[in-house]
Amino acid sequence: MLQTEELLQLLRASEQFLSGEELSRKLGVTRTAIWKKIEQLRTEGYEIESITRKGYRLRKAPDILTETEIRIHLTPGTFGASLTALQTVDSTNNEARRLAEKGAPHGSVVVSEEQTGGKGRLGRQWVSPPGSGIWFSVLLRPQALPEEITGITLLSAVAVCRAIRKKTGLDAKIKWPNDVVIGTKKVCGILTELSAEWERVHYLIVGIGVNVNQSAFPPELSERATSLSLETDRPVVERAVLLCTILEEFERLYKQYGVSSFPEEYRANCITVGRAVSLTRAGKNIKGFASGVRDDGALLIQTENEGTIAATSGEVVVQGIYGQAI
Ligand code: BT5
Numbered sequence: 096m097l098q099t100e101e102l103l104q105l106l107r108a109s110e111q112f113l114s115g116e117e118l119s120r121k122l123g124v125t126r127t128a129i130w131k132k133i134e135q136l137r138t139e140g141y142e143i144e145s146i147t148r149k150g151y152r153l154r155k156a157p158d159i160l161t162e163t164e165i166r167i168h169l170t171p172g173t174f175g176a177s178l179t180a181l182q183t184v185d186s187t188n189n190e191a192r193r194l195a196e197k198g199a200p201h202g203s204v205v206v207s208e209e210q211t212g213g214k215g216r217l218g219r220q221w222v223s224p225p226g227s228g229i230w231f232s233v234l235l236r237p238q239a240l241p242e243e244i245t246g247i248t249l250l251s252a253v254a255v256c257r258a259i260r261k262k263t264g265l266d267a268k269i270k271w272p273n274d275v276v277i278g279t280k281k282v283c284g285i286l287t288e289l290s291a292e293w294e295r296v297h298y299l300i301v302g303i304g305v306n307v308n309q310s311a312f313p314p315e316l317s318e319r320a321t322s323l324s325l326e327t328d329r330p331v332v333e334r335a336v337l338l339c340t341i342l343e344e345f346e347r348l349y350k351q352y353g354v355s356s357f358p359e360e361y362r363a364n365c366i367t368v369g370r371a372v373s374l375t376r377a378g379k380n381i382k383g384f385a386s387g388v389r390d391d392g393a394l395l396i397q398t399e400n401e402g403t404i405a406a407t408s409g410e411v412v413v414q415g416i417y418g419q420a421i
Contacts, residue, residue: 098122099163102132106143106153107167114150158308158333160206160229168339173202174233174346175339181205183225185212188288188302191232195290195298199234202346206231206338213304216286222316227309229338232302233345237354241291244299245391245407247349248273248287249357251301254345255283256364259305262332262340263323270416271367271385271394275305279416280321282306299354303341307334319417362388367413372396373421376409382421385413 101122105113115126122129133143133151140157156164162180169175177200184190184207191205210230213221223230233251237244252273259267259275259282270276275283283305290297306322308331324331352358362368365388373382374396383398393405412419 099132099136100166102129103136103141103153103156103163103167106151107156109152112144112146112149112152114148117150156333158226158335160208160334160338164333164335165206165338168336170339170343172343172346174342174349175202175204176200177203179203179205181207183207183209183211186210186214186302187230187232188214188286188300191234191300191302192288192290195234195300201234201236203234204231204342205234214286214302215284221284221286221304222313222320223304224309227322228307229303229305229334229341231304231338232300233342235299235301235349235354237296237299239296239354241289241293241296244289244296244354246352246357247299247301247354248285249361249388249392250348250352250354251285251287251303251345252283253358253361253364254341254348255285255303255305257344258337258340259283259323261344262337263327263329265323265326267364268366269361269364270413271365271388271411272392276366276416277321277323277326279418281319281417282321282323282326301345305337305341307331307337319419356390357392366416367394367411370416371414371421373412374404374406374409375412376406385411 115129118129119126142154144152144154160180187205187207207230209225210223213223215221252269255275256267259265265277268276273285274281286302288300308324309322312320367385370385372385383396386397387395393407395403395405397403412421414421
């Protein structure tokens with residue numbers, strides 16, 4: 096069977112027209128098979144020129160998250176080697192959990208063009224319309240105790256930050272623990288879910304949502320949310336390319352730091368530190384000044400009455416970020 100990936104790779108690699116004959120020879124299939132595949136690619140949005148006696152030339156690839164398009168850009172490694180690319184799903188985290196329960200391997204990735212029930216933390220909703228973002232989950236199976244996985248959420252935010260900087264040049268920063276922001280607005284949210292017993296982590300699901308192509312947000316989000324295309328004048332990088340860059344950076348960081356630690360780069364990019372903050376946890380609100388991030392990932396907050404406290408979880412409002420005041 097003719098592999099679509101191989102055909103696309105040849106077309107991408109050539110600025111010249113490639114004749115049907117040449118393609119059929121290189122791919123070991125008939126010219127009719129090539130023609131049929133070209134027609135199919137056109138229906139998926141690939142702009143392919145064809146001229147009699149000259150052949151085919153790829154003019155433009157669509158910004159789609161199909162398995163083919165992702166695999167073309169994926170660096171061989173563990174993250175994404177097992178890949179599920181969907182048109183629609185309730186939540187990629189839910190799908191990753193279903194696959195995990197069936198034994199899916201470490202590094203499996205689920206991505207969807209749309210989520211009908213995208214999840215934020217604490218039962219909140221993550222708005223995930225079709226075609227506009229990268230909604231995906233990575234399944235991890237670390238050999239670890241539940242209390243050891245203190246660095247992984249921070250690590251995932253560093254991976255997203257690095258990839259956005261690399262591919263768009265935008266100055267992506269991190270709001271503790273793992274929102275990625277541009278200026279004062281959120282461009283990416285991360286939801287880490289865990290399946291474990293006291294003695295052992297079964298698996299972790301790191302769900303990442305990056306806003307890419309939205310030109311506007313619903314009124315309730317417009318003050319706090321942004322997308323890459325809203326932040327840059329340049330055409331935004333194809334989502335498949337950005338997804339693969341995030342996966343590559345994430346795998347590199349994971350190999351280096353595991354689940355318990357994180358690079359100094361996190362602190363350098365964390366906009367929470369050095370600002371006035373308010374923390375709400377267990378129904379109590381504490382105001383203070385964020386003075387640093389501890390090695391276990393906890394946020395250190397200097398308070399007037401309680402000294403310095405370490406927040407490992409809870410909601411943190413940062414003065415001036417997301418249009419919020421403390
Ligand atoms: C998060 O929660 O930021 C985690 C979001 C994780 C989304 C990914 S997408 C792939 C995977 N599958 C899932 O189902 N989820 C993960 P939290 O910190 O609780 O923020 C949620 C809040 O952000 C909402 O209450 C809204 O105020 C706001 N919000 C919702 N959709 C947004 C969007 N697209 N962009 C920016 N902010 C948004």
